[in-house]
Amino acid sequence: NAGVTQTPKFRVLKTGQSMTLLCAQDMNHEYMYWYRQDPGMGLRLIHYSVGEGTTAKGEVPDGYNVSRLKKQNFLLGLESAAPSQTSVYFCASTSPVNSYNSPLHFGNGTRLTVT
């Protein structure tokens, strides 16, 4: 059982380049999230989705777009990367039925460097 899988694990971009981070979960979870982790700032929510075809902004959405075309996948896009987007990105998922009893399951992260 893979859980939450993120690809790629590492990526280096030049300013202005675009890329898409992929998150896939095999737990049939309805809810999916993208967080970024920066030193001393914990995890901050970028965007989230409560179901296929729906997305919503989190705390720090600027510069990112997301899509949830399939229930098991949640894509995070950077249209024009900036050095401020250098971070470690985590995807997470959970089930609304158990949102209180089955907290977020996290992937292992994507380390992105923008030069």
Added chain:
Amino acid sequence: GQQLNQSPQSMFIQEGEDVSMNCTSSSIFNTWLWYKQDPGEGPVLLIALYKAGELTSNGRLTAQFGITRKDSFLNISASIPSDVGIYFCAGLHGSSNTGKLIFGQGTTLQVKP
């Protein structure tokens, strides 16, 4: 955006010592969670708390949900080298129907053998 205030920011202790860290918030949470992150991996749930005043243990870990519902603490007894990592508190509002968690800034724990 709203944040949880987690302290201390970092700790460097001797193996065998006890550890205590806490989180406070200006608003009420209905659920408090404690996660641990090992280097190069995603956070993993340690303990979940669902009721004010609740005290829950998981092996050498003990966490409590504050009576005011605005704070929580995590204790680790008799620390060992594999306790090294970043510990995060997280809160969930009762009114939330989206499962969105708010995270503290993290406590980095280092254990000297």
